[in-house]
Amino acid sequence: MFEGSLEKLKNGLKQLPGIGEKTAERLAFYLISGDKQSALNLADLITDSINSIKRCENCNMLSEESPCPICKNETRLKNVLCVVERTQDIYLIEKTSEYKGRYFVLGNLISPIDGIGPNQISFPKLEKLLIKENITELILALNPSSNGETTMSFITSKLKRKNLKITRLATGLPIGGDIEYTTSKTLASAIRNRNEV
C-alpha cells in the first residue's frame, strides 16, 4: 500500500537508528496526515541544521562554528584533552560538569572486521594536536566495547611517553556498555576516578 513518495519517505525514515519497519510506517503516516505546516517546518529544521553544521578544524566536533565554542573558550584547560568517539559523547560529558579540558572526536573506533584501521580514526590529526597544544593529559573516554578497547590500546601504545599522562574512565561503566546509556552521575564519577594506563 506504500507507494511513490510515501514509500521513499518510509524507507528514508527506516535508515534512522532504532527505527524499524513498523515505526517508519507510523512516522510516515503521521507526517503526511497531520498538520502540514508543522511537518514542513520539521523538514526545514532538518535541512537547516544539516547545512549549518560543520566539523571543527581542531577537534572534529560537529558545530556551527569552526573552531568550535569549546576550542575557542579560553577558560578551559588547554593541556588536557579528552578523546571521544562521537560529538554526542561530548554533550554527555559536558552535562556532568565534571570536565574542564578540551576534546577530540575520533569519528570511528578501530574495527578490523569493518576495515576501519588507524587511518580512519583521525589518529594522525590527534598526534599533531598533542604536540601543537602541549597536551599533558590525554583522557580516553571511549566505550569499553571490543572496538573501544582495541582503539584505546592502539592509542596508548603509539603515544606512551614520559611527559604525557594517558588515563581512561574508571570502571563503573558497564563492560561492553555504551557511554550513551550511562547516567550522568555514573559518568561524572568515571571521569573523576579515571585511571592511568
Ligand SMILES: [Zn+2]
Ligand atoms: Zn573544536
